[in-house]
Amino acid sequence: MLLPAGFAAFVALSTAAPSLRRRSIDPTLEKRQSDAEPAYEAHVIEQPIDHFPQSKRYEPHLSTTFKQRYFFDSSYYNPGGPVFLYIGGETSGESRFSNLQTGIIQILMEATNGLGVILENRYYGESYPFNASTTDELRFLTTEQTIADNAYFRQHATFLGVNATLNGSETPWIMYGGSLAGAQTAFTLKTYNSLFAGGIGSSATTYATLEYPQWYDPIIKYGPSDCISRIVDIVDKIDQIIESGDEGALGALKDLFGLGALKNIGDFAQTISYPIGGPMFYPTNTWQELNWAPGRGSEDFYQFCSNVTNPSPPASVADIDTALSKYTNGELWAGLGGYVSYVKNTLLPLCESGDYGSTNEGCFGLSQNASYWSDTANSGDRSYLYTTCTEMGAFIGAPKHGPSLISRVLHAPYTQQWCKWAFIPGAHNRIPSSPNLQETNKYGGYNVQAPKLALIDGGVDVWVDLCYHSHISGKTRISSDLHPSYLIAGGGHHWDSTGIQNITAEPDYIREAHLWEIRTVKRWIEEWGGKAAY
Numbered sequence: 001m002l003l004p005a006g007f008a009a010f011v012a013l014s015t016a017a018p019s020l021r022r023r024s025i026d027p028t029l030e031k032r033q034s035d036a037e038p039a040y041e042a043h044v045i046e047q048p049i050d051h052f053p054q055s056k057r058y059e060p061h062l063s064t065t066f067k068q069r070y071f072f073d074s075s076y077y078n079p080g081g082p083v084f085l086y087i088g089g090e091t092s093g094e095s096r097f098s099n100l101q102t103g104i105i106q107i108l109m110e111a112t113n114g115l116g117v118i119l120e121n122r123y124y125g126e127s128y129p130f131n132a133s134t135t136d137e138l139r140f141l142t143t144e145q146t147i148a149d150n151a152y153f154r155q156h157a158t159f160l161g162v163n164a165t166l167n168g169s170e171t172p173w174i175m176y177g178g179s180l181a182g183a184q185t186a187f188t189l190k191t192y193n194s195l196f197a198g199g200i201g202s203s204a205t206t207y208a209t210l211e212y213p214q215w216y217d218p219i220i221k222y223g224p225s226d227c228i229s230r231i232v233d234i235v236d237k238i239d240q241i242i243e244s245g246d247e248g249a250l251g252a253l254k255d256l257f258g259l260g261a262l263k264n265i266g267d268f269a270q271t272i273s274y275p276i277g278g279p280m281f282y283p284t285n286t287w288q289e290l291n292w293a294p295g296r297g298s299e300d301f302y303q304f305c306s307n308v309t310n311p312s313p314p315a316s317v318a319d320i321d322t323a324l325s326k327y328t329n330g331e332l333w334a335g336l337g338g339y340v341s342y343v344k345n346t347l348l349p350l351c352e353s354g355d356y357g358s359t360n361e362g363c364f365g366l367s368q369n370a371s372y373w374s375d376t377a378n379s380g381d382r383s384y385l386y387t388t389c390t391e392m393g394a395f396i397g398a399p400k401h402g403p404s405l406i407s408r409v410l411h412a413p414y415t416q417q418w419c420k421w422a423f424i425p426g427a428h429n430r431i432p433s434s435p436n437l438q439e440t441n442k443y444g445g446y447n448v449q450a451p452k453l454a455l456i457d458g459g460v461d462v463w464v465d466l467c468y469h470s471h472i473s474g475k476t477r478i479s480s481d482l483h484p485s486y487l488i489a490g491g492g493h494h495w496d497s498t499g500i501q502n503i504t505a506e507p508d509y510i511r512e513a514h515l516w517e518i519r520t521v522k523r524w525i526e527e528w529g530g531k532a533a534y
């Protein structure tokens with residue numbers, strides 16, 4: 001679903017390469033990371049690497065532990081209060097700090113005198129079981145091991161400086177996760193229900209499917225219509241040229257964008273898709289990175305569109321709209337000038353070397369370099385790709401039918417090919433030829449339910465079709481006390497996780513969602529009432 005922070009490994013290849021961010025289910029992480037101060041001390045728990053010593057899947061077994069980091073905020077805590085377990089998901093614990101400081105966990109701690117703790121996911125941040133991430137070393141990165149960490153943590157966590165034992169059954173624990181971590185929250189509640197007073201999965205991508213072209217659907221539907229229609233038309237014309245096999249036209253097209261150096265048509269298509277959101281990674285921000293709270297997301301997407309629809313472009317820009325007309329029966333390419341100038345002014349300068357891809361070491365020409373992908377250094381991007389390749393899928397590509405915002409040469413196999421380059425078979429582990437989606441869908445897919453599991457989604461989120469409110473399910477979701485659910489109409493990817501330390505000042509549609517979450521959580525705490533035992 002998406003990748004977070006700087007696509008660091010990508011950058012490492014060419015020192016001057018742009019900081020490409022892999023598409024992850026989680027947006028704005030980069031921003032949050034840079035905002036994050038070392039506000040909370042890192043603590044570690046000795047977590048078993050292998051929670052399933054009886055399972056054939058993990059042979060040969062290991063009985064050792066790894067140091068899993070966690071960070072907590074006890075400033076709102078009063079004795080008897082609940083613990084909010086924030087699931088770190090596909091990034092470092094530090095990049096989640098804002099959730100404790102101003103976001104949903106701050107809101108819930110304040111409302112209930114609770115303590116908030118961020119648990120860093122195994123194989124992310126500094127919570128690596130091994131010093132490298134060969135295919136063998138990654139074999140304990142599975143959904144079932146990850147959610148077992150959550151259960152173990154709940155039963156064993158200690159909080160230095162807090163004069164209370166919080167890991168016993170008398171303390172209500174409530175989970176929260178957004179995106180991939182939201183799915184893990186749902187799966188944890190489903191599997192270890194009795195350990196938790198409740199859990200909120202926000203934009204929880206609980207459904208696994210091999211291909212996910214639906215990522216673009218909300219942008220096509222809800223993006224500024226004039227911008228969308230221009231992009232769709234330009235992409236149709238580009239694909240017409242690609243299909244025609246006219247090398248001269250193709251060369252002219254690439255040169256127009258300043259990308260004549262890119263030999264592989266996929267690299268070219270990927271590069272010009274970045275402003276909209278390229279499959280798997282992109283260096284600037286897109287629809288997914290918009291946010292309701294001022295300064296918390298990025299307006300890049302609207303800047304891009306405003307270039308494409310500029311009503312009074314300079315002649316040098318306007319002229320580009322006709323530069324390729326001779327290849328398309330004289331038709332105007334409305335908005336192409338704005339598109340080209342945005343790519344040239346905003347994207348290309350990110351590649352400081354100016355070597356856009358004449359060799360595979362160029363900034364935008366890496367996607368076909370197998371040895372780049374096979375680098376086994378620990379990195380969140382690599383861990384995320386591993387999960388994508390083994391259990392989650394959701395390879396993004398152009399839709400098979402209908403309008404598209406990206407060239408159709410970017411079909412799902414284009415991204416899936418990286419799996420085999422990245423994870424060469426080891427002695428104890430080899431990745432499946434296609435992800436084993438059942439490892440995700442066995443928990444219920446978009447119909448996942450568990451008592452005390454609340455699911456909240458955003459109506460214009462690019463990931464919504466992998467969530468409880470997915471259109472694919474064809475169902476209208478009606479909330480109940482047992483299975484609380486909430487759809488934020490007009491909401492993006494886990495927008496409820498953002499807060500501004502004053503609910504009253506929030507826009508109505510966010511405030512109401514936060515109040516619903518507070519009510520839901522308070523009810524769970526009351527129901528737990530100290531009587532629960534496990």
Ligand SMILES: *[C@@H]1O[C@H](CO)[C@@H](O)[C@H](O)[C@H]1NC(C)=O
Nearest residue numbers: 064066128129130131132137
């Ligand atoms: C990982 O590296 C550290 C520091 O170099 C070393 O102490 C440790 O033994 C290594 N662990 C493994 C499993 O190789």
Ligand SMILES: *[C@@H]1O[C@H](CO)[C@@H](O)[C@H](O)[C@H]1NC(C)=O
Nearest residue numbers: 155156157158159165166167
């Ligand atoms: C629970 O927390 C207490 C106090 O922080 C600690 O002494 C104890 O070892 C923990 N229990 C388990 C099972 O780890």
Ligand SMILES: *[C@@H]1O[C@H](CO)[C@@H](O)[C@H](O)[C@H]1NC(C)=O
Nearest residue numbers: 078079080161162163164165
């Ligand atoms: C810790 O809590 C216990 C029981 O609530 C109390 O008796 C004790 O004085 C507290 N200790 C400190 C150092 O606050």
Ligand SMILES: *[C@@H]1O[C@H](CO)[C@@H](O)[C@H](O)[C@H]1NC(C)=O
Nearest residue numbers: 300303304306307310342346
């Ligand atoms: C085009 O995008 C750039 C970069 O984001 C922005 O500064 C500029 O205002 C945009 N131009 C138009 C005409 O919207």
Ligand SMILES: *[C@@H]1O[C@H](CO)[C@@H](O)[C@H](O)[C@H]1NC(C)=O
Nearest residue numbers: 013359360361369371372373
């Ligand atoms: C592919 O990437 C590796 C680094 O991962 C680099 O050393 C190598 O030069 C690249 N290959 C080509 C042909 O550019």
Ligand SMILES: *[C@@H]1O[C@H](CO)[C@@H](O)[C@H](O)[C@H]1NC(C)=O
Nearest residue numbers: 500501502503504505506507
């Ligand atoms: C919260 O926002 C409301 C509405 O904007 C405002 O009246 C109030 O003063 C704010 N409260 C605080 C503590 O800033």
